[in-house]
Amino acid sequence: MSDAVLKVQSLTKKIGNATIVDNVSFEIKSNEIFGLLGPNGAGKTTIIRMITGLINRTGGSVMINGSDLDKDFEGAMNQLGAIVENPEFYKYMTGRKNILHYARMSPNDISNERIEEVIKLVKLDHAIDKKVKTYSLGMRQRLGVAQAILHKPSLLIFDEPTNGLDPQGIREFRDYLKVLASEGVGILISSHLLSEMQLMCDSFAVIEKGKLIHTKEHMIDEKTETIHEVSFTVNDGALANKVLQEQFAEIPILKSALNTISVSATREQTAQINKRFNDNELDVYEIGITRKSLEDKFFEITEQEMRESV
Amino acid sequence: MISLVKNEWMKIFSKGSTYIFIAFLLVAAIGTAFIDMKLSPDESGKDWKQEVKADIQEQQKALEAKDISEDEKAAIMDEIDLNKQLLADDINPNLSTNWTYMAEWTVSLTSFITLFAVIVCSSMVSSEFSDGTIKQLLIRPYKRWKILLSKYITSLLFAALLLVSLIIFSYLIGIIFFGNGSYSDKMLDPAAFGSFSTVVVGSYFFDMIVYWIPGFLVITTIAFMLSTLFKNQALAVGISIFILFASSTLNMVIQSFIGKYEWLKFILFPHLDLRGYISGTMEMFDGATLGFSIGVLSIYYLIFLALTFFFFQKKDITN
Numbered sequence: 001m002s003d004a005v006l007k008v009q010s011l012t013k014k015i016g017n018a019t020i021v022d023n024v025s026f027e028i029k030s031n032e033i034f035g036l037l038g039p040n041g042a043g044k045t046t047i048i049r050m051i052t053g054l055i056n057r058t059g060g061s062v063m064i065n066g067s068d069l070d071k072d073f074e075g076a077m078n079q080l081g082a083i084v085e086n087p088e089f090y091k092y093m094t095g096r097k098n099i100l101h102y103a104r105m106s107p108n109d110i111s112n113e114r115i116e117e118v119i120k121l122v123k124l125d126h127a128i129d130k131k132v133k134t135y136s137l138g139m140r141q142r143l144g145v146a147q148a149i150l151h152k153p154s155l156l157i158f159d160e161p162t163n164g165l166d167p168q169g170i171r172e173f174r175d176y177l178k179v180l181a182s183e184g185v186g187i188l189i190s191s192h193l194l195s196e197m198q199l200m201c202d203s204f205a206v207i208e209k210g211k212l213i214h215t216k217e218h219m220i221d222e223k224t225e226t227i228h229e230v231s232f233t234v235n236d237g238a239l240a241n242k243v244l245q246e247q248f249a250e251i252p253i254l255k256s257a258l259n260t261i262s263v264s265a266t267r268e269q270t271a272q273i274n275k276r277f278n279d280n281e282l283d284v285y286e287i288g289i290t291r292k293s294l295e296d297k298f299f300e301i302t303e304q305e306m307r308e309s310v
Numbered sequence: 311m312i313s314l315v316k317n318e319w320m321k322i323f324s325k326g327s328t329y330i331f332i333a334f335l336l337v338a339a340i341g342t343a344f345i346d347m348k349l350s351p352d353e354s355g356k357d358w359k360q361e362v363k364a365d366i367q368e369q370q371k372a373l374e375a376k377d378i379s380e381d382e383k384a385a386i387m388d389e390i391d392l393n394k395q396l397l398a399d400d401i402n403p404n405l406s407t408n409w410t411y412m413a414e415w416t417v418s419l420t421s422f423i424t425l426f427a428v429i430v431c432s433s434m435v436s437s438e439f440s441d442g443t444i445k446q447l448l449i450r451p452y453k454r455w456k457i458l459l460s461k462y463i464t465s466l467l468f469a470a471l472l473l474v475s476l477i478i479f480s481y482l483i484g485i486i487f488f489g490n491g492s493y494s495d496k497m498l499d500p501a502a503f504g505s506f507s508t509v510v511v512g513s514y515f516f517d518m519i520v521y522w523i524p525g526f527l528v529i530t531t532i533a534f535m536l537s538t539l540f541k542n543q544a545l546a547v548g549i550s551i552f553i554l555f556a557s558s559t560l561n562m563v564i565q566s567f568i569g570k571y572e573w574l575k576f577i578l579f580p581h582l583d584l585r586g587y588i589s590g591t592m593e594m595f596d597g598a599t600l601g602f603s604i605g606v607l608s609i610y611y612l613i614f615l616a617l618t619f620f621f622f623q624k625k626d627i628t629n
Contacts, residue, residue, distance in 0.1 A: 053448070073451075077451040084445040088442035089446075091441070092326075102450070
């Protein structure tokens, strides 16, 4: 597990008698985009603030690329780039001065070329010499990305990064993340917006009431996971129904009509069904699938949790 | 650490108000020089010794008048003595140079420096909280105390810049308005009433500044501390300025009770302005010495700094 860029173990935060974060452990590898999911107030922000050293931990340890936050704070922080909540800047200074400010705070020597490169990457070259108070939220977000990646950290953390961004901004942000992850960075994102996270993340942890209740590399395992609904458009619905009932008795038929038939099946099963249809000289015009969304999965998990705890 | 101080310096000078403060000092220097020039009659070209001699003659004439009381007589006698002393020691009472201007006016302008330094120190930490930038600032590879120290050092450097600017402005404007005088000219001690004593004008000016600095340092440190503890600039400015202006009133209260309660001499306020020690007129209480006052100030100073750093180190950043 030497390639874990973030290793969180038994992270706990108590304020008075209340336990805000309860014994949370997870790991993020390089190249991985890891989503921290949970409803508002579940403790996501508290977890992120403990990882970034902004608030004290009641218990547990945080290792960033092998450096322990307690023993080598400066070493650990040098491996970290982050936007904690909204991207806040010194509004009375230009974007360039803000970047310069953070460049100076890195022990690595950050060249002017690097600064220019990062400004170009986030497409702020036209506005970088304007004061930040003139920036839109999307521009501030991009400036936030710029300051986070400036020193080439191995771990990036974005707390609710798409808050207040328009769809185009969200898409741009997602593209940055993919590029950064492909370059070997490990990325931690927190959000309560599940549909977005589904598009961004490789793996997830679900937090509720301060507890990590579910973690999976891929919440939707495409090979074995039941796809919510597969609908075949064929020339003869009745024949299709017959084939299915005879040869795939275990697969539930959801809907059957003149030219379409819907089943609940996995990827593998879908391929098999298609093969059998062809063997029976059925013409398959279209196969439509409705995936079980992360949102459905999320509610499934949290509801199950609630039932168990009752 | 140098790069952190550079950052803080850049932030201070990216704010418009900073330039207004410095410009204000320049305008205040010009304004007071102008007032000084209008208030003091133009004595240039006249022989001051002749004037003083003429004064003495007039005063002696006044003594011979029949209808004056013994008190008035005594007062006039004192004036004659003073004038004779001036002649004997070769001290021009109407001397007006850039140095006399600085000794009289620049010294009082230091309260503006306190005000501006307090405003800037108060925003040093609190503005990072109110702008939300504190989060981005503290996730850097620097320990918190280093970041706070860089802010404190920058506050002091800025305060020093204000002071040096004021002195340079006053010196140059003094030359323009009153001509370049000698540092070692003598003048009557402004703090000595009734007795005849003189001071070297240049060293008197610098004494006034140097004795003012310790109290100034403590006030700015209080502003910095409040800025860190309360994360609220308005509160930090308000309380610091209140301490500054209330201290003279409080001193009177303290003075009237100090005979009864010995511990009152360890209160901060009487020690904030050490300028009373220059001519030895500080009579706050028996046994008040410069060393004692500096000792009390130092202890408060260290406590304030320790509180500030301890609190900042422990704080959960939740906003």
